[in-house]
Amino acid sequence: MSNNLTSRKEDYSKWYNDIVKKAGLAENSEVRGCMVIKPYGFALWENMRDVLDRMFKETGHQNAYFPLFIPKSFLSKEAAHVEGFAKECAVVTHYRLKNDPNGGGVIVDPEAKLEEELIVRPTSETIIWSTYKNWIQSYRDLPLLINQWANVVRWEMRTRLFLRTAEFLWQEGHTAHATKEEAVAETEQMLEVYAKFAEEYMAMPVIRGVKTASERFAGAEETYCIEAMMQDGKALQAGTSHFLGQNFAKAFDVKFADKDNKMEYVWATSWGVSTRLIGALIMAHSDDEGLVMPPRIAPLQVVIVPIYNKDAEARQKIDNTAADIMRALRAKGISVKFDNDDTTRPGWKFAEHELRGVPVRIALGARDLENNQVEVARRDTKEKASYQLDGLTDAVAQLLDDIQQNLYNRALQFRAEHTTKVDSWDEFVKVLDEKGGFVAAHWDGTPETEEQIKEKTKATIRCIPLNNEQEAGVCILTGKPSIQRVLFARAY
Template sequence: MIRKQLTKRNKNYSKWYNEIVVRSGLAEFSGVRGFMIIKPYGISIWEIIKKKLDKMFKETGHKNVYFPLLIPKSFFSKEKQHIKSFSKECAVVTHCKLKKKINQEELIIDSQSKLKEELIIRPTSESIIWKTYRRWIQSYRDLPILFNQWGNAVRWEMRTRLFLRTSEFLWQEGHTAHSTKKEAIEETEKILNIYTNFSKNFMAIPVLQGIKPYMDKFSGSETTYCIEALMQDGKALQIGTSHFLGQNFSKAFDVRFTNFNGKKEYVWSTSWGISTRLIGGLVMSHSDDHGLIIPPKIAPIQIVIIPIYKNKKELSKISDIIEKIQNVLEKKGISVQYDNREIFTPGWKFHEYEMKGIPIRISIGLYEVKHEKVEIFRRDTYEKMYVSWNCLKDFIPELLDKIQKNIYKKALQRTEECTFISDHYDDFKKKINTPGGFIISHWDGTINTVKKIQEETEATIRCIPIHNKIEIGKCIYSGNPSNQRVIFAKSY
């Protein structure tokens, strides 16, 4: 079987990305525009992400809940900025029944089944959750509420791309309620640090922590915290967000509690989330012209073992050794797949697992059996080495750790090399296009300046660094006074 090579990253980055997602078996588009099918391999990565993050949330006192997918339109209308922002993206249910047309394979809407109130398919859950919190919260004794929800959401996207921007996506959304402003802000920052820790130490993606400028904050929030990562083409990707909602939703839904002093006050709140967009970020951060590269800590298969043989007699002898090795490694908590399929050649399998980004490939033939060793291949560096069977128990865990660190190191080095300070607009325009990256520049604080820069360069403000220092200067575009630098980049 002849396999067509991937499009090179430097030739057509977008096409390269789409080819990797499809050919590695992560996902593909469905028959519904903007909706994707996440295939078993993609789901297995998402399940690991979910498992790791869920553990982190529960360790900090959060509990999982589930709220309905359909939200009455009247709930959405409560918070004015919220409905204004999401109105163009909402999918709406208007009828509750379908009737099959006689003698035709066609479904028609029964005019008698129109809903009295339209239902919004969940783009986010603040409205239905705060309608519920109104029943649940009466006193300071009912607080804090630390809830998280794993589910899906629908936002009608005009321009879609697998994982990065789809009309339906899988995600988690946290929704917490607090008795004080201080506690709510601390919660928002705590979650941001959890996302940062996960991105760096599991996804091997370095990120910048920041605050969204006022015009880009989540609708209904007072402050939106974010983490931004730089992809290999020099564009930024928002990895996750954590929102300090203040009292906006508690006032909209009249959620008040009796405080310790017996006085009524509005609840303070947060919301936060990450989605299957993380998988898109994973692909674009680490992969190469041969396929995926997956950090060992989130790899569904950390090691694949491939037998090299000519006949079934040789396979039987090799298999006995492989099964012993597999047993030793699995007892160390390592995910191992033994591929003894006879319908594919070793070369075909090598290509398949390179495309899937399996961190380590082990090959064993009669030569290796005779010398009591195995051939090890590192996906991240393409290095090959021979290691004795007796050393694998300790060698493999150490090698997986080295691979994890190396993948992060390469991503960090790329990010540092593509982060620039710019004080002149001509220089800014040059850098934003070649090589691209994070451009640290002064901004005068006006929306007009942001619009002009975006029109001329496609760059936007990704964030205001969370630990930004006051620095007097001149706006990169207008020349007007500025007291801080912000991060500009082109983005997904």
């Protein structure tokens, strides 16, 4: 059996690219740095989106939509913010084309220059806060809890499908609060929503933490994050939630009258996850045979593959049984497809659905039906077993739960095995080079040391875990005193 997939061991990057393309998730487009998300990949995104959207609404948020274009002057109102994004912005300078008088197709009409250039949003804080100014007058208007699903553009120099593309899809929540405490609570609540989504739906354990000052979002007071570990031992930031303090309120003059009729600046948060989660999902679970989808987020949970022979009567019986199974599974809310395409043979279908990561495969042929059973294969372990038709629906539902749990446990164990406490510089470098993963080490708390460690090892501080154990020690680089270990890793 050969699926022409590069193995993880051989070349991890190539394996990742092969999976994305061959499983039909996405492909590179004609536009530099941009991808086409194909139907299977988009179905996955839709599932993620639907679950998250429900979670946002359960926590009191509403969706809205703000413009793709941001006047250039808006971006410069918050100093740290513009500093952070200026280097990767696409800029609209003209609004019209015309025929090239020299006959070379169309050219930008030099007469149609915009008075003020428009920035294609790299994130929407500025346009949103300039709007919120008009929406907020009194404490009665607070909290303002808005989310938007949108595309954003960051002109990246080096791109990788899903992990880093010039344009990507995401959601960005933007909230305004009367007090600092409330805004911090919102930031933490949304981080927990992300963590829950990653762990319970994507079966991907994450570390909840806060970023150091140098890794902080441009314009934030504090950036909270969830960090996941990929199978090559590299870390991946899977979601962020920012406490923005009053920075944007001050930059855009967003004040409210409190109960004592005093004018106060509002407190803000923003939080987002993107199609990058798809990259995380792939690298957390998939194997050399292809994708492995966690059942709770899989576009397709069960596929039924018929094994026909020449006997037309048996064929009819297979079709009938498959229809019965499908009806019963669907009644339980399980997505299922009967792959009765007559142009490919069973072996082809097995390999194809493994490549696409369908969690459960049910095969049925004449031989099974004689015994009132089907063959059930699970994608995570590749185990096959015969199941009685009687009680099959419940058994499959149970199996999907088992797979979900097994994927989580497997990833959790991998992370545990690849998290190392280190107390010396030599050991630090050695672990990073030979083992990878998270390295828990003491750091003196200064950006200078952090920067030096990054230069020497390419490892960054992924986060300071929430509720981190306080433990006196000395910095692995400088030997200065430290109060706690932080998590280092090489990262995507």
